[in-house]
Structure formats: C-alpha cells, structure tokens
Amino acid sequence: MADCTVVLLNWNNAADTIHCLRSLRYLRGVRPEVIVVDNGSTDDSVACIRAAAAHLGFPVTVLETGSNLGFGGGCNVGIRHALEQGADYLWLLNTDAIPHPDALRSLVEAMERNAQVGAVGSVIYDLERPEHIQTWGGGQVHLRLGVTHHHRHPVKPGRLHYLTACSLLLRGISLTQTGLFDEKMFFMYWEDADLCLRLRQKGWDLAVAERSLVWHRTSSSLGRTHPLKDYYVTVSVGHFQRRYAPSPSVAMALGMTARITRRAAMGRWLNVRAMVAALRHQPPPVAATPPRGLAPCSGTDILRVAIEASTLRGVKAGIGHYAAALSQHLASAPGVEVRYFTAQEYAELPPRPTGLLTRQKPRWRQWIPMGRQVQYQLQRWRLAQLSRSWHPNLVFGPNFIVPPTDAPSVLVIHDLSHLRYPETHPPERVAFMARQLRPAIARSSAVVVDSHFTEQEVLSYFPEAAGRLHVIYPGIESRMAVPPSAAVENALNALLKGDDRRFFLFLSTLEPRKNLEGLLAAYAALPAAIRGAHPLVLVGQMGWQESNFAAILTGMVARGEVRMLGYLRDELLPALYRRALALVYPSLYEGFGLPPIEAMATGCPVLVANVSSLPEVCGDAALYCDPLDVGSITAGMQRLAEDDALRTRLAAAGPARAALYTWEDAATQALAVMREVVGR
Structure with missing residues (x-):
C-alpha cells in the first residue's frame, strides 16, 4: 500500500489534538506517518502534545510555524514536509475530529480504485449528535448566488464540487499540478473549495468514501456564531467569487445580502459589523479567542469531583463494589474533594448501605413505569442542586450513565452486555441504555473501560469515542x-x-x-x-x-x-x-x-x-x-x-x-x- 501521512493542524487546542491523536491508535489496515503542525499557539499546546505523543506507541512529528499562518498556510507546512519525505497520499484531518478505525483504509481504497481521483472525502457526523450527518463528503458551490451547500446524502459526481478539509485525502502527484492551498487568498474557510475546483480544472475527479466515517465537533476553532467566523468567511467568499463566479459583483451582493439579513434578524449585530468590515477591507472588530476546551496539562489546584453514587445504596453487586472502592481511594487522595449524589440526595459522605440482608424489598424503580428514566431525571435534578451549591470541577459516573451537566464528566463503561446479549437483561434496562448511553458518551470528556476487550467493544458500537478511551483495570481488596x-x-x-x-x-x-x-x-x-x-x-x-x-x-x-x-x-x-x-x-x-x-x-x-x-x-x-x-x-x-x-x-x-x-x-x-x- 502507498505511503500515507496524516497532517493535523493545532492552534491553542491541545485537548482536541490529543484526543484526535489517540484515536489514530485504532486505525486498521493503514499505518500512516503522523505530523502535527502547531500554527502559532500562544498557550502550552506544544509541550502538552509532545508529552502525550510520547505515550501513543507511534512516532509523531511536531512542526512549529511560529505564527498563525491560517488554515491553508498551516496545512501547507505539513504537506510540504510530507511530500519531501516521499508521501504518496496526504490525509488532512481536523483536530476536533475522531475517525472510525476503518476511515483511512476506506479513503485509500477509494483512491486506489481510480487513478483519476485526486481527492477523497469522508462522511462527516456530528460528534455531539453522533447519528446526525454534517456533510456527505462535501457539497456544491452556487457561483451565481455566492453560497455553498453541504450534501447530507450521496449525490451524482457532477454535483460534488468540493470536499471538506475536515477529512480529506489528497493524492500527492495531483498537488504537483495544482499547487497547495492558496494561503495568500484564504486565511480561513473556502480554501478547500478553491483547491477542489483547481483539481477539477486540471482533470482530477473528486470522490467520497462512504465507509470512511468521521465524527466532527462543529466549529470548535471559533464557535458557531463567533463574529470572526463571519469576518473570514466574508473575506474568503470575496476572493473565491472574484476567481470563479461569472458575475462576481452580483454573486457577492446576493450572498452577502442574505447573510447580513439573517444575522440582523437574529440580533447578532457584532457579526454584521464583522461582515461589513470584511467588505470594506478593514480589520475585524473583535479579537480571536482560543478554542473552547482546556489544555490537558496537570496542575496543583484542588479537584472537586461529584460522584454518581446510586450503586452504593443497598446491597452492592460488582459495580457497587467498583464504585465504593474507587470512590474511597479518590476521596483520600491529596488535592481531591468529593461529593456524592443519587436520585434521593446529595451529600459529603457516601450513601450508607441498607444492611446485609440477603433479600431486599423491591426497588421503586422496578414497579414504577419508566422507573429508570424517573430515577435518571431525579439524579439530574440532584446534580443540578449540588452544582449550584458546591460547583464541582468534574462529574464522575462509575455506572454507565452521567446526567447532563455544565462540568466535564468522566464515564465508566464496564461492558456492553445489554447490546451483545440483550435477552439476558430486563427489557426496560435495555431500552433505557439504548436511549441514554450514546448521548452520555457524547457528553463525556473521557470514557474509562475495564479491559482492552471492553475497549474494542466500545469502538465497535461507538467508534466516535476513540479519542477519549482509557483502559483502567479495576483492583481487588488487599484483604x-x-x-x-x-x-x-x-x-x-x-x-x-x-x-x-x-x-x-x-x-x-x-x-x-x-x-x-x-x-x-x-x-x-x-x-x-x-x-x-x-x-x-x-x-x-x-x-x-x-x-x-x-x-x-x-x-x-x-x-x-x-x-x-x-x-x-x-x-x-x-x-x-x-x-x-x-x-x-x-x-x-x-x-x-x-x-x-x-x-x-x-x-x-x-x-x-x-x-x-x-x-x-x-x-x-x-x-x-x-x-x-x-x-x-x-x-x-x-x-x-x-x-x-x-x-x-x-x-x-x-x-x-x-x-x-x-x-x-x-x-x-x-x-x-x-x-x-x-x-x-
């Protein structure tokens, strides 16, 4: 198989970049070279990325640009380095994206089936809504209207005008004919559409690998509604239309009128100011802010952990013993404070067991219709109360599900028996897990599993969790x-x-x-x-x-x-x-x-x-x-x-x-x- 290099572009977002790097461990069929280009980060991203890369099990080359060259300029640094090293294919992958283990193999297979294909895209899903498609590879450019349209289903080749650079495999030889991203014209946005149109002008085809699945967090660099996004989109649209539109002025007028009207209708006047500034070739009216998310470097502040403690009530089974032992050790760790919450209460101390009787009264959730869902909603309410009064830094869920919360969460998945052997569980439990587990994974910042077997099970059913999986074996009591x-x-x-x-x-x-x-x-x-x-x-x-x-x-x-x-x-x-x-x-x-x-x-x-x-x-x-x-x-x-x-x-x-x-x-x-x- 041809040599392939992955190029990741980081800017002040080591957390997402490290998640993306970790997800590459699970790639099947292709073992690529990996390059991380740090695009002038002003935080400690480079140190964090280098520290994490040392534990990945594969080499990572980190290149530093020294200043922010924009998306195209930063990617070009990685592309040039890869081509100098003899790469045949280059996979551009957003750092806020998580690929399916077969994503790269499917891209390469699509490329090798047709020597005339110069670029292949993936099917992009929403990382926060994992079953929702963001983009089916790319989309269509309406040159006369000055807008683009993302496809969300397969289309005929003639309607595939561009591929999104969120996940884009490029043939190295095609770039020698078309050139790289136009970093002079496009600082951010539309550079992928420009490159794809130039590829098509040179006779190269575009394709979508339908089995190459990637989960992407929407607009994590600036946010969905940040005025700078509108500013740079406006600048890039202007360059694109002047290069390709048959009537650039008309296209710009139509497209910008529609965009400005929508922003004004939503009351986003700073966005309107940003677009007007771009049209007048003025500096943006607002400064750039780092992406959301914290750099994953350890510090010394107190860690306040809220623990979902429902399994600590009553007679403890396996998960109850797990939660009790791990909670006890966390509570005694220096620099850590814990609180416990259940559907019934929240407290500084863990729930007291109900005794050592071998027979228990039926639990209320077993005889109330939708009892598990009711319990879940009560847990959510108790967690909200605890959050208002104590402000935890993190919520820990040792039993599969964590209610929604503003604080980051760490989830434990012990097994997926409800999916592999649903007949061995009560139907109501299976239905509850089917409704709640995937959203809980999507909300979680990290997912802990008890074994490498369970790690592979989670990847099989929830591949979007790849970058957040951590195998931690449980322990046994020293007694x-x-x-x-x-x-x-x-x-x-x-x-x-x-x-x-x-x-x-x-x-x-x-x-x-x-x-x-x-x-x-x-x-x-x-x-x-x-x-x-x-x-x-x-x-x-x-x-x-x-x-x-x-x-x-x-x-x-x-x-x-x-x-x-x-x-x-x-x-x-x-x-x-x-x-x-x-x-x-x-x-x-x-x-x-x-x-x-x-x-x-x-x-x-x-x-x-x-x-x-x-x-x-x-x-x-x-x-x-x-x-x-x-x-x-x-x-x-x-x-x-x-x-x-x-x-x-x-x-x-x-x-x-x-x-x-x-x-x-x-x-x-x-x-x-x-x-x-x-x-x-």
Whole structure:
C-alpha cells in the first residue's frame, strides 16, 4: 500500500489534538506517518502534545510555524514536509475530529480504485449528535448566488464540487499540478473549495468514501456564531467569487445580502459589523479567542469531583463494589474533594448501605413505569442542586450513565452486555441504555473501560469515542491476600453448618448472563462420586429471570448437591475462597471479571470461560472452558476435582496474577485522567 501521512493542524487546542491523536491508535489496515503542525499557539499546546505523543506507541512529528499562518498556510507546512519525505497520499484531518478505525483504509481504497481521483472525502457526523450527518463528503458551490451547500446524502459526481478539509485525502502527484492551498487568498474557510475546483480544472475527479466515517465537533476553532467566523468567511467568499463566479459583483451582493439579513434578524449585530468590515477591507472588530476546551496539562489546584453514587445504596453487586472502592481511594487522595449524589440526595459522605440482608424489598424503580428514566431525571435534578451549591470541577459516573451537566464528566463503561446479549437483561434496562448511553458518551470528556476487550467493544458500537478511551483495570481488596481471622472462620463454619467438604464455588449475581443454567447442567453431568465429595455452593443475590433455572436448581438443592448461601458480607469472602476446591465462572460475557481475580488472590484454583475479557484478565493462571458447551464445563470441573497437580499449579500462579490489579493503581490512573480532563 502507498505511503500515507496524516497532517493535523493545532492552534491553542491541545485537548482536541490529543484526543484526535489517540484515536489514530485504532486505525486498521493503514499505518500512516503522523505530523502535527502547531500554527502559532500562544498557550502550552506544544509541550502538552509532545508529552502525550510520547505515550501513543507511534512516532509523531511536531512542526512549529511560529505564527498563525491560517488554515491553508498551516496545512501547507505539513504537506510540504510530507511530500519531501516521499508521501504518496496526504490525509488532512481536523483536530476536533475522531475517525472510525476503518476511515483511512476506506479513503485509500477509494483512491486506489481510480487513478483519476485526486481527492477523497469522508462522511462527516456530528460528534455531539453522533447519528446526525454534517456533510456527505462535501457539497456544491452556487457561483451565481455566492453560497455553498453541504450534501447530507450521496449525490451524482457532477454535483460534488468540493470536499471538506475536515477529512480529506489528497493524492500527492495531483498537488504537483495544482499547487497547495492558496494561503495568500484564504486565511480561513473556502480554501478547500478553491483547491477542489483547481483539481477539477486540471482533470482530477473528486470522490467520497462512504465507509470512511468521521465524527466532527462543529466549529470548535471559533464557535458557531463567533463574529470572526463571519469576518473570514466574508473575506474568503470575496476572493473565491472574484476567481470563479461569472458575475462576481452580483454573486457577492446576493450572498452577502442574505447573510447580513439573517444575522440582523437574529440580533447578532457584532457579526454584521464583522461582515461589513470584511467588505470594506478593514480589520475585524473583535479579537480571536482560543478554542473552547482546556489544555490537558496537570496542575496543583484542588479537584472537586461529584460522584454518581446510586450503586452504593443497598446491597452492592460488582459495580457497587467498583464504585465504593474507587470512590474511597479518590476521596483520600491529596488535592481531591468529593461529593456524592443519587436520585434521593446529595451529600459529603457516601450513601450508607441498607444492611446485609440477603433479600431486599423491591426497588421503586422496578414497579414504577419508566422507573429508570424517573430515577435518571431525579439524579439530574440532584446534580443540578449540588452544582449550584458546591460547583464541582468534574462529574464522575462509575455506572454507565452521567446526567447532563455544565462540568466535564468522566464515564465508566464496564461492558456492553445489554447490546451483545440483550435477552439476558430486563427489557426496560435495555431500552433505557439504548436511549441514554450514546448521548452520555457524547457528553463525556473521557470514557474509562475495564479491559482492552471492553475497549474494542466500545469502538465497535461507538467508534466516535476513540479519542477519549482509557483502559483502567479495576483492583481487588488487599484483604483477599490476608488469612482470615478465627472469628471469620467460625462464622463461615456456622454458615456451612459444619460441612467440611471442599466445594465448587460460584459467586455472582444469579442471572442469565452468568450462565448459571449451563453451570447447573455441567455439574449435574459430573460423576456421582465427585458430586458427593464436592457440592456446588452458590453465593450471590438473585438477579433477573431466575425462573429460567429454578426448576433444576430446586431439585439439586433438595438432593443436597447444591447449597445457596445468598448474599454474603465482604469479610467472609476470603475465607470462602480458601475453603473452596475451585471457583467455577463460566460467564457468557464479562467486561473484567472480579470474582476470578479475587479467588486467585487467595490461592483458589479458577475455571473460567474462554470468552470476552476473561482470557485477558486471567492470563495463564486459570483453566478455561467453552461456556456454550456444557461438556467443556463438566470436563474442566472434573479435571479440577481429580488432578491435584493442576490445582497446585493454579493455586501457585493465582496470587501473582491477582497482584497485577490493585485499587491504588486504578485510582492513580483514574485521577490522572480526571486531572487531564479539567487541566489541573
């Protein structure tokens, strides 16, 4: 494949540039050279970009212009450098844009299918409304009216007059015939239309790669309504019309009359003044301001974090334990203050659990129609109250969804099981997540995921999140590696009613995704001698659709083969793992998988599914099975029951593997992401 170079142009906007650079890590099929041209930034953009580039895993060339040369002039610096290095193709990509992993490959394929194509554009979506198309590659120039029209659907080649430089692949040899951007005529806006018209005049075709998708934040350089945008558009339109329009004066009069009338009707008189100044060749009436967004360089100010804490109420499942542990470490970090909010309240301290009962009263959101949506709206209201009284710098959502807020937010996505296996969730939960997750991602400044597997899952469903993804492995409590006290051992003996047999342990919420039905069938297929020597112990609160396995479970409990301990308090778990023969965890889908790592820390052998995140997380310290094959689960359990050497090996390997995952490391990494987001 031909050599390709990406050219990014930065001006006082390191945050977006770094997000864009990070998104390039996920490109498939093409590994381009990357050039960042800093166009005379007056902040610390260059230092921030160089620091971030050192951790990307691919080289980045940073060129500094020393002054603002305009869009075309800045891009030309990068283009000339790339051509000198022998680049065949040049991909101009806005720094406030996030490409799909296949975006560049699709552009190159479209270019190579037709040697007469000199430029290829992408389908541009709105980053803040990810399913809304901004531009289908480019648009049409109405020379007699002095206006352009962006296409938002495929058009015939004759109507494709220009391609937007938001994402534009150029053939190097075509530029040797047409020249680069006309930086003398166009400081900002319309330079891409001018270049495309010159390409067409030289006989080159334009094309749109329909599978090259890019998500773009609209007008992040100046803002949608900034007077300077109208000023430079007016200047550029004048140059363009004088060069191409059959009646430049008429076209200018028609186009400018329409623009000025619209601005006046909206009361934007400073914009009107800016356009009039441009027509009179006068300086703009307003100075340029840096793009919105903060440079992601760390500082020393206090970080005030509002934490969405609904999972801390009541009996905690996996996400509740995650939120509790991470919140505790964040609250104890120097320079950090935290507050908690739920649908019921906001407070300085986390919500108190309702107790350690194994059975809970039904939650109100389960019997109120649209209960989750009602809870979400109440959370939004509580967050607004907290924001008015405390003014957080950042909102942290450890449970998928964060309500809208003026403060930047960091979102945690643990898995996408509601998309991969919707049948394993209540329909109301699936519908709520379908409505709210994508908008929450669009609003978030950073998205934390629990594993590289989940990272790829998010990219598959939400590729627009590419530049904001951070893999941070959860940790386990240090108490898992500490031998239990005599009091805890006595409590466990009482719970087990004096039964000292080593048992197969299953620990999780009892729900379809955890494949309990398959586990019960696999255990039932074991030889009677093994079942007699090693009962199956189930620990966890009842989840959804327990009726799927209720019939077989009832019979096995009656025969004494299965024991159900319900939800256990945390201090009993290390002793429980140590007493078990092995943990069996044939889950269909996991974003991380905390119970296997906890078991490993205690030296308990582990049998896990060979799918989703589990091989990544467990490595060579676990025995694997096919969760969809009952025979495979049975065979794994039988090996663990009969092979002493295997159990000894796994017990020895487990603690070293578990030591890789600590809450201290997770909190340190999460805090670094938060400080980057808010610039302190």
